[in-house]
Amino acid sequence: MKMTFVKRAAVIAAAGLLSVNVAVAEEKAQSLDQLLQMVKSSKIAESKDHKQREAEFRRQKANQQSMLKQAEKTKAEEEARSARLEKKYEQQELDVNAKRQQLQExxxxxxxxxxxxxxxxxxxxxxxxxxxxxxxxxxxxxxxDELIEKMNSATQLPTIEEIERLWYEIQRETIEGSKVVKFTGTVIKPNGEQAEQEVVRIGNFNLVSDGKYLEFVEKGEKMSELTRQPEGAYLSAAADLAAATSGFTRVGIDPTGPSGGSYLSALINSPSLEERWHQGGLVGYIISAVGVFAVLLAIYRAVVLAGVSSKVSAQLKSATPNTNNPLGRVLKVAEDNKGLDGETLELKLEEAVLKERPAIESGLNLLKIISMVAPLLGLLGTVTGMIITFQAITIFGAGDPKAMAGGISGALVTTVLGLVVAIPTVLLHTLVNGRAKRVLHVLEEQSAGIIAENAEKK
Known part of the structure; x- marks a missing residue:
């Protein structure tokens, strides 16, 4: 019984040790003795591993001590070397200053x-x-670049040949700037293609090729064809210059060419009449349509009144009334009512003249209205354009005066269009109205004459 209790205690102790141990036996114990033997072997193995680790730790500690001593030794050597280099640097700095002073002297x-x-x-x-x-x-x-680097260097001096070449380049630039020369070069087209073609250099002002003006690109010293060209007269003159072999040829040049060609850039970037017209937008298109209608109406009425006036003039020379003209129809009324008294005949003739007046004055009121409405439409377009411009300034700020001036310029286009339509319309209205009044004056004059003649007979 006592032996059984001891065995049980040994089993419990072995189980506790096995629960702490990390290693797991690959084979299961067949008996308690075998289990005890396995526990003993495990303790021996663990003790051996611990001793190996302790030995490794002592060896590494010894190595660290050796490395620390080596690092301290290296530090001391480098500090000594740094002190020697500092002393040497100070001495060399004194030598350099002395050499510089000697060089300056x-x-x-x-x-x-x-x-x-x-x-x-x-x-x-x-x-x-x-x-x-x-x-x-x-x-x-x-x-x-090389010459400037040498002259700014403390160890190099320019040679006499380099100084003479500087003088030569100054003289060559002056002389070449007064020549008109043809040469072959690479020209970049607006679509990005490059072509070898003959180029004419007009002094130091402009480059032309194939009848078109070129732009000099500083980066890479290249030539590119301007995307926008001046007016046709300048291009034809440039083509004549390219074809000339001697003598004088009239051609347009940019006097600001040596300073960047700002005048030519401003000239070609200025919008054309068509582009300015498009700047007017919807209001500008309406004004233009109204103006075209007013001109066509005025021309039509002028032609009609010219025909009526010629027929009236022919009627004045004839004693027989002809109903193909207003005067003939008025005279026909007088001829049909010869027996009436003066007052009745006067009323009849006034009625006939009033019937002819609308046809003669047709379209005149419309021309007058257009001449007054066109400037108002232009003002409307300007106000709306200014509102858009100031809204853009509110959003993006006024940091770009060029963009702000462009918006204001576009807004004023409608005012110009309104005046361009109103002024000719007023003149045309005056012309057509004068023709109409002439015809009406003849009708009234003849009616008064007929009434006076009838009153004399009675």
Whole structure:
């Protein structure tokens, strides 16, 4: 019984040890003795592993101590080396300052000369980068970069040949700027294609090729055809210049060419009449349509009244009334009512004249209304355009005066269109109204004559 209790306690202890142990036996114990043996073997293995780990830790600690000593030794050596280098640097700095002072003393007045040369070379480099002569003679600014670098260096000096070349480039730029020269170059088309073609350089002002003006692109020293060209007269003159071989040829040039060609850019970027007309928008189209209608109506009424006036003039020369004209119809009424008294005949003739008046004055009131409404429509378009412009300024700000001026300019187009329509309409109305009044005056004059003649007979 006691032996059984001991065995049970051993089993419980072994089970506790096995629950703590991480390693799991691959084979199951067949008996308690075998289980105890397995527990003992596990303890021995664990003890051996612990000893190996402790030995590894001691070995690593020893290595760390050795590495620390080596690092401290290296630090001390580098600090000593840094001190030596600092001392050497200070000594070399003193030597450099002494050499510089010696260089300045030996250069003497050349220092001032090099300053002027550097300034001149810098100005020339700027001029050459924007000069259209560089389209024919590329790569001139590279020499100037090297020269400026030498003159600004403390270890290099420019040679006599380089200084003479600077003088030569200044003279060549001046001389080339006074020539009209033909040369072959690469021209970039508006669609991006490149073509080798003959180019005419007009001094330092403009480049023309194939009857069109070119633009000099500073980056890469290339030539590109302007997307928008000047008016046809300038293009034909440019074509004549390209075809000329000698003598004088009249051609348009941009006097601001050496400074960037701002005048030509402003000229070609100015909107044409058609583009300005489109700036008027819907209101501008309405005004234009009203103006065309007014002109056609005025021409039609002028032609009709001219025919009526000629027929009335022919009727004045004839004693027989003809009903194909207003005067003939009025005279016909007088002839049909010869026996009436003067007052009745006067009323009959006034009635006949009143019947003829609407046909003669047809369209005159409409022309008058158009002449008054067209400026009002123009003002309406201007006000709406200004509202849109100020709304854009509210959203995007007034940082771009050019864009703001463009919006105001577009808004004023409708006012111009309104005046352009109103002024000719007023003139046409005056002309047509004068013809109509002439015919009515003849009718009234003849009616009064008939009434007076009838009164004399009685």
């Amino acid at each position: 030996r250069l003497g007045s050349l220092t001032e000369l090099f300053g002027h040369l550097t300034s001149t070379a810098g100005d020339l480099r700027t001029n050459l980068s924007t000069s259209i002569v560089s389209a024919q003679l590329p790569g001139r600014a590279e020499f100037l």
